[in-house]
Amino acid sequence: xxxxxxxxxxxxxxxxxxxxxxxxxxxxxxxxxxxxxxxxxxxxxxxxxxxxxxxxxxxxxxxxxxxxxxxxxxxxxxxxxxxxxxxxxxxxxxxxxxxxxxxxxxxxxxxx
Amino acid sequence: xxxxxxxxxxxxxxxxxxxxxxxxxxxxxxxxxxxxxxxxxxxxxxxxxxxxxxxxxxxxxxxxxxxxxxxxxxxxxxxxxxxxxxxxxxxxxxxxxxxxxxxxxxxxxxxxxxxxxxxxxxxxxxxxxxxxxxxxxxxxxxxxxxxxxxxxxxxxxxxxxxxxxxxxxxxxxxxxxxxxxxxxxxxxxxxxxxxxxxxxxxxxxxxxxxxxxxxxxxxxxxxxxxxxxxxxxxxxxxxxxxxxxxxxxxxxxxxxxxxxxxxxxxxxxxxxxxxxxxxxxxxxxxxxxxxxxxxxxxxxxxxxxxxxxxxxxxxxxxxxxxxxxxxxxxxxxxxxxxxxxxxxxxxxxxxxxxxxxxxxxxxxxxxxxxxxxxxxxxxxxxxxxxxxxxxxxxxxxxxxxxxxxxxxxxxxxxxxxxxxxxxxxxxxxxxxxxxxxxxxxxxxxxxxxxxxxxxxxxxxxxxxxxxxx
Numbered sequence: 001x002x003x004x005x006x007x008x009x010x011x012x013x014x015x016x017x018x019x020x021x022x023x024x025x026x027x028x029x030x031x032x033x034x035x036x037x038x039x040x041x042x043x044x045x046x047x048x049x050x051x052x053x054x055x056x057x058x059x060x061x062x063x064x065x066x067x068x069x070x071x072x073x074x075x076x077x078x079x080x081x082x083x084x085x086x087x088x089x090x091x092x093x094x095x096x097x098x099x100x101x102x103x104x105x106x107x108x109x110x111x112x
Numbered sequence: 113x114x115x116x117x118x119x120x121x122x123x124x125x126x127x128x129x130x131x132x133x134x135x136x137x138x139x140x141x142x143x144x145x146x147x148x149x150x151x152x153x154x155x156x157x158x159x160x161x162x163x164x165x166x167x168x169x170x171x172x173x174x175x176x177x178x179x180x181x182x183x184x185x186x187x188x189x190x191x192x193x194x195x196x197x198x199x200x201x202x203x204x205x206x207x208x209x210x211x212x213x214x215x216x217x218x219x220x221x222x223x224x225x226x227x228x229x230x231x232x233x234x235x236x237x238x239x240x241x242x243x244x245x246x247x248x249x250x251x252x253x254x255x256x257x258x259x260x261x262x263x264x265x266x267x268x269x270x271x272x273x274x275x276x277x278x279x280x281x282x283x284x285x286x287x288x289x290x291x292x293x294x295x296x297x298x299x300x301x302x303x304x305x306x307x308x309x310x311x312x313x314x315x316x317x318x319x320x321x322x323x324x325x326x327x328x329x330x331x332x333x334x335x336x337x338x339x340x341x342x343x344x345x346x347x348x349x350x351x352x353x354x355x356x357x358x359x360x361x362x363x364x365x366x367x368x369x370x371x372x373x374x375x376x377x378x379x380x381x382x383x384x385x386x387x388x389x390x391x392x393x394x395x396x397x398x399x400x401x402x403x404x405x406x407x408x409x410x411x412x413x414x415x416x417x418x419x420x421x422x423x424x425x426x427x428x429x430x431x432x433x434x435x436x437x438x439x440x441x442x443x444x445x446x447x448x449x450x451x452x453x454x455x456x457x458x459x460x461x462x463x464x465x466x467x468x469x470x471x472x473x474x475x476x477x478x479x480x481x482x483x484x485x486x487x488x489x490x491x492x493x494x495x496x497x498x499x500x501x502x503x504x505x506x507x508x509x510x511x512x513x514x515x516x517x518x519x520x521x522x523x524x525x526x527x528x529x530x531x532x533x534x535x536x537x538x539x540x541x542x543x544x545x546x547x548x549x550x551x552x553x554x555x556x557x558x559x560x561x562x563x564x565x566x567x568x569x570x571x572x573x574x575x576x577x578x579x580x581x
Contacts, residue, residue, distance in 0.1 A: 011302075029128065035556075083568070
């Protein structure tokens, strides 16, 4: 390894000299934002709930909840919900623990 | 305003749109400066003037230094400037600590005083922007960088991606970038986006899960856990602090890249180090370089003056590096342990025994890792007594051999260690590929990755560990 300063974002220059890079970046950010708002509206509702209560934030909360309801009715929250469910199952997994011996004195492994 | 939150996402989108719609570089910098103060003020508006005053003070003293022709006057100005910086840091960071120590000492001598009425609130990021100011001042005095404009110094010290938890970006790296109009290229953006998502994963999934599900409960009550739990808890904290802090650096580098600026690397797979010296070239690189250049070499004399002074300088540098993290004996011991280990390592490498006994690479990595983990126990523990109780619990466990570690937590610990086996520039190849793709597939890939991370993240976002430093 070296002790020299290096900059992780330094790649070789774009082949086209970076022409249209700003439009490309803006497009990526805009499309990503819209898609996440569609597919993860629960995050917006969760964020709105944590805002300091005020008449304005009450309107934001209502709008975020309504938006969450719309995307849920369209089934757009399903991929995120399934992934989250799988993660929660992984979180709940425990090591197999030996069961108490049965009447015949045998033990079996079980997991919670 | 934490990076992995929707509030920051909305803030960033607004800044991105505003900054890139302005043609004048001066206006762009002004926008970034106001945005940075807003970002800082989101924690506590009362400290925004402190940040501004600190930057103005360093700008002013550096101008005087540059205008002064007499070396003695330059030296006096630099000493005064550094002392002012340290006085600000010392007051906010160490006042309570030293007041408590003084009261304890007086109590020992039989003089009882009321506890200090004043409790000083620690401004977030003060250690980072103070060190940044000192480095600018010293660099100007040594002719390493020319004095910068007021706007550039204000932005150098306040720029929001690095403001609260680094990396400590030096004037030589950032000021030349501020002086020219930034330009985006797809490679830089692709790498920036990947670093942001990678940082999100490390922070929101690995660090948060380990912290809440295992490490915090084990450190909170070591007496209730088995020896195995305590060992795994220490490994878990080593992974947690790496994933937490390197994630912040990755996201800071990525966010800056989307605004057209390059920040230096701050972490380079530290747990694959074969020595403590190598560890400090891979861990919090911007701080260790700062300590080496300004404290070890400039202030203490570095390797000059014989072997004894070298050992003294090593230990002093690490002790002060420990104290930089916070006003607590645990940090002093952590720094002292690293200083002592570096001194022993140096003595060993110069002794004849080093030629006779050569450990294989894996053993050197394992030995270094365990010295680092030992240090993390002191770093993480609430007090020196708690750290000793933790270490005592490993040797003489108070609980039976059962473990509370879950399969997922163990997997995350292993994953956090396994990522150290990745190549140094593991994200470079995907970034090169990403930049050739049209907008839609890039956005689709980002959305998929961010959905996966969000589905796995722990509810809520804990502050980054290094925010309190």
